[in-house]
Amino acid sequence: MKMNKFLIALFVLAVLFVLSLFIGPTSLNGFDIIFHIRLPRVLQAVIAGCALSVAGVIFQGVLKNPLCDPYILGTSSGALFGAVLAQVIGLNQGSFFFYILIGASALGATLIAYNLAKYKKQVSNVDLILAGVIISTFLSALVLLFLSLHRESALNIVFFMMGGLYETDKGLLIAAAVLVFIGIMLALSLSRQLDIFSLGEEKAVHLGINTEKYKIIYFTIASLITACAVSISGTIGFVGLVVPHMARLIVGPSHFRLILASAIGGSMFLIVTDAFARTVIAPGEIPVGIITALVGAPFFLWLLFRNRGKIK
Amino acid sequence: MQIISAENIDFKYNGEKAINGIDFKINEADFLTILGPNGSGKSTLLKILARINDIQTGSLIVNGHYIESYESSEYAKFFSYVPGDIYTPYDFSVLEIVVMGRAPYLKWWEDYQKKDNLLAMETLESMRISHLAKRSINSLSSGEKQLVFIAQALVQNPGILVLDEPTSHLDIKYKMEIFGLLNKMREEKKITIIIASHDINLVSLYANKALLLNKGKQMFFGRAQDGLTADNISRTYEIEDTSKITAMFKL
Amino acid sequence: MRLISIALSAFFLFISFCNAGVVKKNRVVSLMPSYTEIIYALGAQDQLVGVSNFCNYPEEALTKEKTGDYLRPNFEKIYSLKPDIILAPQWKNSIFLKNLKSLGLNVVQFKDESAIKDIFRTIGIIAVKTNKKAQGKALIKKLKKRLKDISKKRVSNKKRPKVYIEVDNKYWTAGKNSFLSDVIEKAGGKNIFSDIKRSYFQTSWEAIIERNPDIIISLWGDAGDYAKKPLAEKINALANSRIISDIERDKIARPALRVFDIIEELSLKFEK
Numbered sequence: 001m002k003m004n005k006f007l008i009a010l011f012v013l014a015v016l017f018v019l020s021l022f023i024g025p026t027s028l029n030g031f032d033i034i035f036h037i038r039l040p041r042v043l044q045a046v047i048a049g050c051a052l053s054v055a056g057v058i059f060q061g062v063l064k065n066p067l068c069d070p071y072i073l074g075t076s077s078g079a080l081f082g083a084v085l086a087q088v089i090g091l092n093q094g095s096f097f098f099y100i101l102i103g104a105s106a107l108g109a110t111l112i113a114y115n116l117a118k119y120k121k122q123v124s125n126v127d128l129i130l131a132g133v134i135i136s137t138f139l140s141a142l143v144l145l146f147l148s149l150h151r152e153s154a155l156n157i158v159f160f161m162m163g164g165l166y167e168t169d170k171g172l173l174i175a176a177a178v179l180v181f182i183g184i185m186l187a188l189s190l191s192r193q194l195d196i197f198s199l200g201e202e203k204a205v206h207l208g209i210n211t212e213k214y215k216i217i218y219f220t221i222a223s224l225i226t227a228c229a230v231s232i233s234g235t236i237g238f239v240g241l242v243v244p245h246m247a248r249l250i251v252g253p254s255h256f257r258l259i260l261a262s263a264i265g266g267s268m269f270l271i272v273t274d275a276f277a278r279t280v281i282a283p284g285e286i287p288v289g290i291i292t293a294l295v296g297a298p299f300f301l302w303l304l305f306r307n308r309g310k311i312k
Numbered sequence: 313m314q315i316i317s318a319e320n321i322d323f324k325y326n327g328e329k330a331i332n333g334i335d336f337k338i339n340e341a342d343f344l345t346i347l348g349p350n351g352s353g354k355s356t357l358l359k360i361l362a363r364i365n366d367i368q369t370g371s372l373i374v375n376g377h378y379i380e381s382y383e384s385s386e387y388a389k390f391f392s393y394v395p396g397d398i399y400t401p402y403d404f405s406v407l408e409i410v411v412m413g414r415a416p417y418l419k420w421w422e423d424y425q426k427k428d429n430l431l432a433m434e435t436l437e438s439m440r441i442s443h444l445a446k447r448s449i450n451s452l453s454s455g456e457k458q459l460v461f462i463a464q465a466l467v468q469n470p471g472i473l474v475l476d477e478p479t480s481h482l483d484i485k486y487k488m489e490i491f492g493l494l495n496k497m498r499e500e501k502k503i504t505i506i507i508a509s510h511d512i513n514l515v516s517l518y519a520n521k522a523l524l525l526n527k528g529k530q531m532f533f534g535r536a537q538d539g540l541t542a543d544n545i546s547r548t549y550e551i552e553d554t555s556k557i558t559a560m561f562k563l
Numbered sequence: 564m565r566l567i568s569i570a571l572s573a574f575f576l577f578i579s580f581c582n583a584g585v586v587k588k589n590r591v592v593s594l595m596p597s598y599t600e601i602i603y604a605l606g607a608q609d610q611l612v613g614v615s616n617f618c619n620y621p622e623e624a625l626t627k628e629k630t631g632d633y634l635r636p637n638f639e640k641i642y643s644l645k646p647d648i649i650l651a652p653q654w655k656n657s658i659f660l661k662n663l664k665s666l667g668l669n670v671v672q673f674k675d676e677s678a679i680k681d682i683f684r685t686i687g688i689i690a691v692k693t694n695k696k697a698q699g700k701a702l703i704k705k706l707k708k709r710l711k712d713i714s715k716k717r718v719s720n721k722k723r724p725k726v727y728i729e730v731d732n733k734y735w736t737a738g739k740n741s742f743l744s745d746v747i748e749k750a751g752g753k754n755i756f757s758d759i760k761r762s763y764f765q766t767s768w769e770a771i772i773e774r775n776p777d778i779i780i781s782l783w784g785d786a787g788d789y790a791k792k793p794l795a796e797k798i799n800a801l802a803n804s805r806i807i808s809d810i811e812r813d814k815i816a817r818p819a820l821r822v823f824d825i826i827e828e829l830s831l832k833f834e835k
Contacts, residue, residue: 036793156733193420196415199398206362208389254408278769285766
């Protein structure tokens with residue numbers, strides 16, 4: 001009964017996927033273009049869309065806060081910092097190690113935030129979010145410092161921040177796809193416990209769940225898949241925040257369904273927005289993160305107003 | 313049969329003693345009430361019992377074993393806890409919430425089975441709230457919500473059920489219903505009930521043991537009828553006019 | 564009576580001769596590297612009392628006082644140099660102009676150069692302001708002749724090669740309204756995005772494949788980057804290894820004098 005909804009959704013996703021292969025900034029439609037240029041790009045949209053949405057679901061579940069996005073622990077500033085670091089050490093932009101550095105840096109920032117918030121083997125949600133803010137602010141300041149001394153890099157960094165599905169290393173794409181897939185599978189298998197987490201950590205302890213251990217597992221999964229997404233597509237905003245909400249409205253709060261719905265929804269969201277991003281001002285291109293923010297922000301506002309008073 | 317034996321329990325928060333020298337023993341199917349003004353250490357003691365706070369000094373033996381020797385899931389199969397107020401940000405259904413109580417019986421990769429859902433429904437039926445099963449938890453009144461979390465605790469199949477101020481914000485109908493239900497559990501299933509409450513009237517009707525706390529110190533422990541006297545209560549709550557208490561609570 | 568008038572007129576004549584000899588030296592602050600280069604080309608560098616942080620050519624300019632950069636000039640420093648003229652670009656933020664004027668300073672603003680011919684305009688204005696009118700005229704004449712010679716050398720019936728110029732990573736390129744587009748045209752090439760009425764913008768690899776440039780000029784990366792991209796072999800420029808990546812960005816992007824060397828250099832490369 002519920003599976004029907006998902007099968008329909010998967011079907012729609014497949015249709016969108018195929019359709020978008022034929023949408024591009026040019027009138028070229030040969031097999032070459034579709035296979036070598038459009039296909040990797042749409043795959044990137046799927047990977048990043050899945051990863052960011054599911055990471056959003058996990059953070060919102062563990063931290064009991066529907067306003068969390070996957071960058072809350074400093075991931076986006078970490079990635080940005082990595083991009084700047086790459087420039088400083090002269091790493092060739094677009095090389096394999098460039099992407100690795102960004103991903104590692106994103107993950108590193110999250111680790112630091114987690115350890116900052118840890119106190120006597122325990123981590124409180126408020127401390128975690130605060131630590132994320134501190135790390136983000138600090139790293140952003142370092143990035144801006146760099147920019148003030150190297151204005152010519154400003155445009156580059158700003159557009160990295162907005163995110164974009166540019167051609168990337170094929171090996172990296174496959175590695176990211178595998179990691180994201182494993183991450184989502186793990187999250188699905190642990191979704192039952194995530195339901196209990198949303199009742200609060202005390203309740204979770206009462207029900208026999210080792211909360212500190214699970215927190216580490218959840219944060220690791222979420223941070224890892226976010227880092228994968230960010231390393232290949234930059235810091236695309238709003239997907240991780242808005243898609244879980246849309247999914248929750250459609251399939252309810254049970255995390256198993258929520259994770260599946262968010263993965264599918266996130267992929268659809270990015271496939272569509274990227275199709276726009278690469279055709280609207282063709283042959284010019286708008287970074288996809290701008291489209292997601294422009295579409296996401298008003299939509300999120302609408303959701304907030306709709307739910308006014310419900311969440312207190 | 314002795315189910316909890318607490319000896320010389322102290323607990324410090326940041327160097328300050330929250331409770332000092334707590335000592336009591338209760339048996340299976342006892343109905344223990346813990347009374348005391350705010351800040352007297354009731355919640356601290358309950359959190360130690362629930363293993364939210366790690367025991368610091370003294371010894372606490374639950375069902376024959378030291379409390380720190382249990383594995384979390386093992387303890388959760390025996391001990392369940394109902395807080396006074398749970399914030400539920402997401403709209404789970406009542407049945408979904410109640411069946412979460414079966415978590416201690418599942419391995420990490422397992423999902424709830426038919427029998428778990430059945431047990432949850434039976435519990436709801438026995439509490440006469442099965443009509444709420446598909447409703448969203450956030451659409452219920454506070455009284456109904458409290459009953460749901462009691463159902464969740466019962467589905468854990470506990471030997472000990474602890475409740476922290478379960479009726480403070482409820483109307484008389486729910487107060488009576490909950491106390492009646494707890495008593496039924498005690499009589500039928502031999503569940504030991506520990507309840508921290510300000511509802512002295514109701515408590516005096518059902519409790520057979522009482523523990524009175526003030527500023528972390530134990531003012532009294534023993535039979536409820538001995539403990540719940542105007543004298544003891546006024547000393548515990550630091551009230552000067554004992555006559556008023558007698559009148560108020562018909563002690 | 565007559566003696567006094569002769570003495571007075573002699574005195575006045577003497578004073579005016581002295582003044583004529585002592586021409587008050589102009590103090591000029593240049594806030595753009597291109598203006599600085601032009602000042603040196605006109606031989607007016609002794610009037611230059613302050614330059615921007617980016618003014619690095621000729622080397623001698625590095626010894627001049629620094630006044631911040633054009634995006635955020637240091638007002639205090641500029642004021643302390645007591646300039647008679649400040650050569651400034653068109654700021655988007657008009658507060659700067661107001662601030663400088665309120666300090667009683669004289670600001671000469673230049674419109675952004677979006678074509679080679681705008682350089683001549685700039686040279687003309689700077690020449691006037693630094694009392695080097697004659698030198699300015701000569702310089703402009705020389706440069707115009709150079710352009711003419713370059714275009715004459717081009718074999719007229721040969722088709723212009725299609726050129727893609729990449730200014731920065733992630734496919735930043737130049738449209739019709741940009742300076743670099745004009746540089747390509749003057750060198751005898753055809754910018755593949757010359758139909759796009761924008762200055763600088765971001766395009767996509769697919770669009771580049773569609774427009775199939777014969778030559779790629781990269782101002783930030785090198786040939787290796789392009790070869791790795793999907794369907795790279797479909798692009799003429801890559802199939803024939805016609806990638807130019809050794810042009811100094813300062814030389815080609817600054818609307819000053821060295822760009823003419825680049826135009827000549829490119830016209831030869833385009834011919835091949």
